[in-house]
Amino acid sequence: MTALTWAALAATLLGFIGIGLYARAPSAGVDDYVTARNSQGALALGLSFLASGMGGWILFAPPEVGVGLGWIAVAGYAAGSALPFVVFALFGARLRRLMPQGRSIAEFMRLRFGAGMERWVLTLSVLYMLCFVTAELTAAGAIVNMLTDVDGRVVIVGVALATLVYTAWGGLRASMLTDRWQAWLLLALLAIVSFAVTPLLQRPGLSWQLPSAPAANPWAVALTLLIAVTASNLFHQGYWQRMWSARSGQALRAGAAVGAAATLLMVLLVGGFGVLAAAAGLDVGSPPLPFFALLHALPAWLVLPAVLLGVTLVASSVDTLENALASLAVAQRPTLSLASARWLTVLLMIPAILVALQGYSVLRLFLIADLLCATAVVPLLMGLSPRTTRAAALASAGAGVAGAFLPTWLSTGSLAAALHAASFPGAVPTLAPFAGALAASAVVGAVITALSREPRGPDLARAAD
Numbered sequence: 001m002t003a004l005t006w007a008a009l010a011a012t013l014l015g016f017i018g019i020g021l022y023a024r025a026p027s028a029g030v031d032d033y034v035t036a037r038n039s040q041g042a043l044a045l046g047l048s049f050l051a052s053g054m055g056g057w058i059l060f061a062p063p064e065v066g067v068g069l070g071w072i073a074v075a076g077y078a079a080g081s082a083l084p085f086v087v088f089a090l091f092g093a094r095l096r097r098l099m100p101q102g103r104s105i106a107e108f109m110r111l112r113f114g115a116g117m118e119r120w121v122l123t124l125s126v127l128y129m130l131c132f133v134t135a136e137l138t139a140a141g142a143i144v145n146m147l148t149d150v151d152g153r154v155v156i157v158g159v160a161l162a163t164l165v166y167t168a169w170g171g172l173r174a175s176m177l178t179d180r181w182q183a184w185l186l187l188a189l190l191a192i193v194s195f196a197v198t199p200l201l202q203r204p205g206l207s208w209q210l211p212s213a214p215a216a217n218p219w220a221v222a223l224t225l226l227i228a229v230t231a232s233n234l235f236h237q238g239y240w241q242r243m244w245s246a247r248s249g250q251a252l253r254a255g256a257a258v259g260a261a262a263t264l265l266m267v268l269l270v271g272g273f274g275v276l277a278a279a280a281g282l283d284v285g286s287p288p289l290p291f292f293a294l295l296h297a298l299p300a301w302l303v304l305p306a307v308l309l310g311v312t313l314v315a316s317s318v319d320t321l322e323n324a325l326a327s328l329a330v331a332q333r334p335t336l337s338l339a340s341a342r343w344l345t346v347l348l349m350i351p352a353i354l355v356a357l358q359g360y361s362v363l364r365l366f367l368i369a370d371l372l373c374a375t376a377v378v379p380l381l382m383g384l385s386p387r388t389t390r391a392a393a394l395a396s397a398g399a400g401v402a403g404a405f406l407p408t409w410l411s412t413g414s415l416a417a418a419l420h421a422a423s424f425p426g427a428v429p430t431l432a433p434f435a436g437a438l439a440a441s442a443v444v445g446a447v448i449t450a451l452s453r454e455p456r457g458p459d460l461a462r463a464a465d
Helices: 002-022 030-035 042-053 061-098 105-113 115-147 152-202 218-233 237-245 249-279 290-296 300-332 338-356 362-374 377-382 390-412 415-421 431-451
Strands: none
Touching (some): 002 152, 002 300, 030 300, 030 338, 042 152, 042 237, 042 249, 042 300, 061 218, 061 237, 105 115, 105 377, 115 152, 115 237, 115 290, 115 338, 115 362, 115 390, 152 237, 152 300, 152 338, 218 431, 249 290, 300 338, 362 431, 377 390, 377 431, 390 415, 390 431
16 A cells, blocks of 8 residues: 555656646746736636645644534634635736736735835735645645655655746746646545545434534634634735736636635535534544544545545645745845746745644644734735725734734733733634734724825725726
8 A cells, every 4th residue: 555655646746747847938037937927717717726725724624623613613714715715806806907017915015005014914924825835734744644654754845846846947827737737636536535425424323413512612713713714815925926817807706706616615525524523423533633533434445535635735735835935025026037036936945844844733833824914914905995094004013913912911911821822722713812913903993094194095996907
C-alpha cells in the first residue's frame, strides 16, 4: 500500500506541474503574471474560486464543528465561506471600473484612505495568507500521517515544491488552469467518499441528537464562524486577483455566483460528515477528527482516494496563495522584474514550510488569522461608500484591534487573559473577540464619519460596469 500511495501522490503532483507549465506565457510581463487581466470566463472563474478557497482545512474544521455542535454551526461555517464571493458579485464590477489597472486590495485602500491604511491592510493580508498557507501545508502532513505509512513531512515539502514549480514560472494563469482540473478532481473524489459513507446512514442506533452538553452554543459558534471566515476571505489577495482576471463584470458576477454556490454546498457536505460521525456514535478522538474516524469505519480501499482528496485540496489553495503573496509585492513595487517576482514567490514559502513542519493546530492558526482580518474588515467595507473618510477608516481599524481584546479584558480584569483568549487556546471558536472587533470598529467608524468634514471619496455606486 505504501508503494501505491507514493506512486499516486507523485503522479498527482507531477500532473499538476504539467498542467501548470502548459499554461505558462513566457513572453508575458509582470502584470499578466499576477492578474491574467481580462482573460477568464465565468465557468473558469467559478471553478477557480472554488478550488482556491477549498483546502485541507475542510477535512478538519467543518467536521470538527459538526461533530460537537451540529448543523447550525456547520451552516454558519458554510455561509461564511461563501459570503465573500457574494460581495465580489455585488461590488467587483464597480471596483474593476474604478480601478481598471488594479492589482490588489491594498491599492484600493490607498485610493480610498491613503498610504497609512494601505500599509495596515497589506500587513494583515500578508499575515493572513502566510497563516493560511502554513495551515494548509500542516494539513497535508497531518492527513498523510493519519492515513498512511508515508512520512507527512516529505509530503509537506513535496506539495510546496510542486506548486512552486508551476506558480513561480506560470503565475496566475498556471494557478487558474490547475484550479479547473483540481476543482473537477475534488468533486469526483468527494463524490466517491460521499457514496462510500452512505451505508452508515443505515447503521443501527443512529441518533441525530446533539450531546446534552455541547462544547459551546451552536448559534454563537455559527455567528463566530460567519464573521471570522467572511472577514478573512475578504483579505485573500488570490480572490482579488481573480476579480481583475475576469473578461468582464458580467463574467465576474456569474463566476462569483458559481463559486459561492459550490463552496456553500461543499462545506455543508463535509461538515455533515462530522454530524454523521456523531450520529453513528463513532470514536472521533481528542481532539476530534470525525472525517478520519469515518474513514476507519469504511473499507480500506477508500484510504487512497481520501489521501488524494486531501493533497489536491491543499495544492489547490497553496498555489493560489503563493502567487497571491508575490502579487502583493508586485503591486507595491511596480518596477519589480518578472524574475524577481518569481524568486520572491519561492522565498516567501520558506518560513511557511518551516512552521508547517512543526505540526501546529490547523484550526487555531486559522482563527488567529481570522481575528486579525476582523479588526479591519469594517473599514474595508466602509470604503465602498463615498461618505467614509480617511480619519474614520484609520480610527475604525484602531478600534477594531482594541475591541478584539476589550470584552475579555473587561470581564476578567486582566489584559494578559484577554491576549491569551484572543489566541484561541484549545482552538475553540469564541465570539467575544470577533464581536468586540466588529462592534468597536463599526461604532467608531460611523461616529467619526458623521462628525467629519473631510471631502467625500470616489462614488462607487456610480462606477457601474
